[in-house]
Amino acid sequence: MNRIPQHVSIIMDGNGRWAQARGRERVFGHAAGVESVRACSEAAAEAGVKYLSLYAFSEENWNRPESEIHRLMELMMEAIRNETKTLLKNGIRLRVLGNRARLDESLNRAIDAVEEETASGSRMTLVIFLSYSGKWDILQAARRAVAERGAEGIADMDQEAFSQYLVTAGIPDPDLLIRTSGEQRISNYLLWQCAYTEFYFSPLLWPDFGKEAFREALEEYARRDRRYGKVK
């Protein structure tokens, strides 16, 4: 029985509401959310999950107030700085995927460095989606496919070949997608990759989503019956 999902993905939502419920600024919730990232990474690695991916910042999130965007990017930078050692120690490989052209030069450099440093981590791959959206991904894949193969080359391209142009090339599609904070929508996340993913919605706000909540989601996943359109 293969009941542990190979790839778990999380839409980490509810930081702002968590902070506002405490009479604090939204960014206070983002800082608190870093703890949940740590907890879920540990829980995933302990459970034997091979890929944990996290939606940290969407292309649409660029429309938020400048100060909030700045703090989120700063937190990303701090996390890279503070966690690289732990990633190395735990055999975790870090990948950061999204529209990297929109990120600051200094952040891009830090990302390149940590990706390179952790590249041999084989226990688990941690993927952070930053400045990512599903429609952007599909469009950039289509453009690259045409540029590389030409019109004739894409005429007979199958789904497997196309998926190699998505930023997630080489990463299996998510088996389980968790979204916190009670919202039940995909918000332009992994549109192509979630074609047959199991969805799990938690009412908990992201800073309240810890190890126990993560394990409960895995238990629920183990009870799901995946049919892929077939009959049993």
Ligand code: IPE
């Ligand atoms: C998720 O929390 C983090 C990001 C989208 C960057 P939110 O900031 O969306 O928090 P809510 O949904 O407003 O409570």
Ligand code: IPE
């Ligand atoms: C989705 O959360 C994006 C991330 C968690 C990074 P949002 O809070 O931006 O999504 P909407 O606006 O509620 O759909």
Ligand code: MG
């Ligand atoms: Mg939100």
